[in-house]
Amino acid sequence: xxxxxxxxxxxxxxxxxxxxxxxxxxxxxxxxxxxxxxxxxxxxxxxxxxxxxxxxxxxxxxxxxxxxxxxxxxxxxxxxxxxxxxxxxxxxxxxxxxxxxxxxxxxxxxxxxxxxxxxxxxxxxxxxxxxxxxxxxxxxxxxxxxxxxxxxxxxxxxxxxxxxxxxxxxxxxxxxxxxxxxxxxxxxxxxxxxxxxxxxxxxxxxxxxxxxxxxxxxxxxxxxxxxxxxxxxxxxxxxxxxxxxxxxxxxxxxxxxxxxxxxxxxxxxxxxxxxxxxxxxxxxxxxxxxxxxxxxxxxxxxxxxxxxxxxxxxxxxxxxxxxxxxxxxxxxxxxxxxxxxxxxxxxxxxxxxxxxxxxxxxxxxxxxxxxxxxxxxxx
Ligand SMILES: *Cc1c(COP(=O)(O)O)cnc(C)c1O
Numbered sequence: 373x374x375x376x377x378x379x380x381x382x383x384x385x386x387x388x389x390x391x392x393x394x395x396x397x398x399x400x401x402x403x404x405x406x407x408x409x410x411x412x413x414x415x416x417x418x419x420x421x422x423x424x425x426x427x428x429x430x431x432x433x434x435x436x437x438x439x440x441x442x443x444x445x446x447x448x449x450x451x452x453x454x455x456x457x458x459x460x461x462x463x464x465x466x467x468x469x470x471x472x473x474x475x476x477x478x479x480x481x482x483x484x485x486x487x488x489x490x491x492x493x494x495x496x497x498x499x500x501x502x503x504x505x506x507x508x509x510x511x512x513x514x515x516x517x518x519x520x521x522x523x524x525x526x527x528x529x530x531x532x533x534x535x536x537x538x539x540x541x542x543x544x545x546x547x548x549x550x551x552x553x554x555x556x557x558x559x560x561x562x563x564x565x566x567x568x569x570x571x572x573x574x575x576x577x578x579x580x581x582x583x584x585x586x587x588x589x590x591x592x593x594x595x596x597x598x599x600x601x602x603x604x605x606x607x608x609x610x611x612x613x614x615x616x617x618x619x620x621x622x623x624x625x626x627x628x629x630x631x632x633x634x635x636x637x638x639x640x641x642x643x644x645x646x647x648x649x650x651x652x653x654x655x656x657x658x659x660x661x662x663x664x665x666x667x668x669x670x671x672x673x674x675x676x677x678x679x680x681x682x683x684x685x686x687x688x689x690x691x692x693x694x695x696x697x698x699x700x701x702x703x704x705x706x707x708x709x710x711x712x713x714x715x716x717x718x719x720x721x722x723x724x725x726x727x728x729x730x731x732x733x734x735x736x737x738x739x740x741x742x743x744x745x746x747x748x749x750x751x
Contacts, residue, residue: 375434375548375549375618376618378433378434379430379434379614379615379616379617379618380615382429382430382433382434383429383430383432383433384426384429384430384433385426387422394608394612395422395423395426395608395611396422396423396608397423397604397605397607397608398417398421398422398423398604399604399605400417400421400604401416401417402415402416402417403415403416417601417604418596418599418601419596421601421604421607422604423604423605423607423608423611424442424601424602424603424604424607426607426611427440427442427602427607427608427610427611427614428440428441428442430611430614431563431569431579431581431614432581434548434614434617435543435548435552435553435554435561435581436552436554436555436583437554437561437581437582437583438582438583438584438585438588439581439582439583439585439588439591439592440579440580440581441579441580441581441591441592441595442565442577442578442579442601442602442607442610443577443578443579443580443595443600443601443602444576444577444578444600444601444602444603444606445564445566445576445577445578445600446470446472446542446544446562446563446564446565446566446567446576446577446578446579447472447473447476447564447578448578448600449562449563449564449578449579449580449600450473450476450542450562450578451476451598451600452580452591452594452595452598452600453509453511453540453560453562453580453591454476454477454480454481454486455594455598456509456538456590456591456594457481457486457508457509458508459484459485459486460485460486460487460506461486461487461506461507461508461509462486462487462488462489462502462504462506462507462508463477463486463487463488463489463507463508463509463510463511464488464489464491464499464502464503464507464509464510464511465477465488465489465490465491465510465511466490466491466492466493466511466512466513466514466516466521466523467490467491467492467493467723468492468513468516468517468518468519468521468723468724468725469490469511469513469516469517470513470517470542470544470564470711471517471707471711471712471713471714471715472714473511473513473542474490474714474715475714475715477511487506489502492521493512493514493521493523493528494521494522494523494653494654496523496524496527496528496531499528499531500531503531503535503537507535507537508536508537508538509537509538509539509540510528510531510532510537510538510539510540511540511542512525512528512539512540512541512542512553512558513541513542513544513545514541514545514546514551514661515545515546515647515658515666515668516545517544517545517668517711517731518645518670518705518707518711518712518725518729518731519645519670519723519724519725520645520646520647520652520668520669520670521654522647522652522654522655522657522658522661523654523657524654524657524660524661525539525541525551525553525556525557525558525661526556526557526660526661529556529557529558530557533557538559538560538587539553539557539558539559539560540558540559540560540561540562541553541558541560541561541562542562542563542564543561543562543563544562544563544564544567544568544698545567545666545668545697546662546666547563547567547568547569547617547621547666547698548561548617549568549617549618549621549622549663549664550621550625550662550663550664550665550666551661551662551663554581554582554583556661559582559583559584559587560580560581560582560587560591561579561580561581561582562578562579562580563578563579563580563581564577564578565577565578565579565610565613566578566696566698567696567697567698567699568617568620568621568624568697568698569610569613569614569617569698570609570610570613570698570699571613571616571617571620571698571699571700572609572613572699572700573696573699573700573701574609575606575609575610575613576606577602577606577607577609577610578602579610620700620736621664621666621667623736624666624667624734624735624736625664625665625666625667626739627667627734627735627736627737627739627742628646628648628665628666628667628668628669628734629648629665630739630742630743631669631732631734631739631742631743631746632644632646632648632649632669634743634746634747635669635671635746636649638746638747638750639674640673640674640675640680640750641671641672641673641674641750642671642672642673642674642675642676642728643671643672644669644670644671645669645670645671646665646668646669646670647662647665647666648664648665667698667733667734667735668697668731668732668733668734669731669732669734670707670729670730670731670732671729671730671732672726672728672729672730673728675728676726676728677728678708678726678727678728680728681706681727681728681729681730682706684704684730684749684750685704685706685730685749687748687749688704688745688746688749689745689748689749690702690737690741690742690744690745691703691704691732691742691745691746691749692704693705693706695710695711696733697731697733698733699733699735700735700736700737701735701737702732702733702734702735702737702742702745703732703733703735704730704731704732704733705730705731705732705733706729706730706731707720707725707729707731708720708725708726708727708729711731712725
């Protein structure tokens with residue numbers, strides 16, 4: 373089955389009890405048993421719920437995995453991966469990371485005895501240098517948020533192979549339409565389903581997908597015993613979002629390219645961060661592992677002036693000044709004060725998240741209106 377069919381039909385079945393074409397929202401916590409221990413596969417909704425199961429099956433299908441798991445948020449999904457670790461274990465993570473992931477690693481799990489090394493994964497040798505006997509996980513994010521760095525997933529997986537090191541990839545920015553980390557050798561794919569999978573900025577949700585039976589059991593245990601599940605209503609919304617993922621992503625990519633072209637030719641713009649640019653330092657890797665380049669674009673101002681960035685963000689009208697990304701509507705964000713404010717200023721500066729950096733989530737509106745809005749706000 374091709375991807376554009378999988379989003380709609382992959383691992384999906386009509387509701388067996390009624391024939392409903394869309395899986396209903398099973399708003400129930402518990403299930404009747406005909407005799408103690410005799411039931412239809414569902415006992416209590418923390419363990420499993422039919423609406424969540426339908427979503428989890430769809431997630432596994434679109435990421436080419438065997439098991440999907442739906443969490444109450446992207447960070448709840450990441451949290452469960454961290455709980456697969458033991459005190460003393462070492463984790464190598466990307467240096468340019470979603471702010472909330474960085475916050476969890478440094479402010480929660482460091483206290484529990486996990487050790488984190490943050491490295492620039494655009495150069496695989498930086499990872500190699502940090503691998504020790506205690507390394508148990510490599511946490512990859514590519515493209516990164518907000519600097520659109522690209523890490524070579526396949527090369528990283530080859531590095532980890534045979535050493536008992538899990539490779540997990542935060543695939544939120546690319547979405548499975550553009551990139552399938554499990555196919556490149558990764559063990560775990562993580563998504564903030566709040567973003568492209570949900571696609572309509574109306575739900576907070578997270579996902580993990582794996583392709584190994586033993587690992588699937590461990591992840592399910594984390595979900596069931598840890599309790600960070602996604603509710604049936606939100607499961608329904610993400611499942612509904614996935615059904616149009618491919619058409620939305622196609623337009624996100626088209627609009628993203630045109631916005632990049634516009635920004636590159638604008639006299640006020642400094643640097644444009646976009647993996648689809650031939651001038652992007654990892655463009656070749658991006659071309660190898662991604663099918664297209666998505667709708668996320670970051671840029672700075674030629675003046676380097678943070679005030680200019682602020683003014684621009686106050687004047688956009690079609691773009692909405694808000695955190696988050698991946699919805700149908702275009703959003704603009706100021707990483708230094710919004711999404712990445714949880715990263716200490718010195719770490720931000722070291723990583724290149726300057727105060728004049730703006731991140732755009734290019735939506736699926738008419739491109740003419742988007743470009744006119746950018747032009748107007750820049751003027
Ligand atoms: C939003 C986001 C997360 C966190 O997901 P939530 O659903 O907000 O918990 C993690 N990684 C990336 C890349 C994100 O954009």
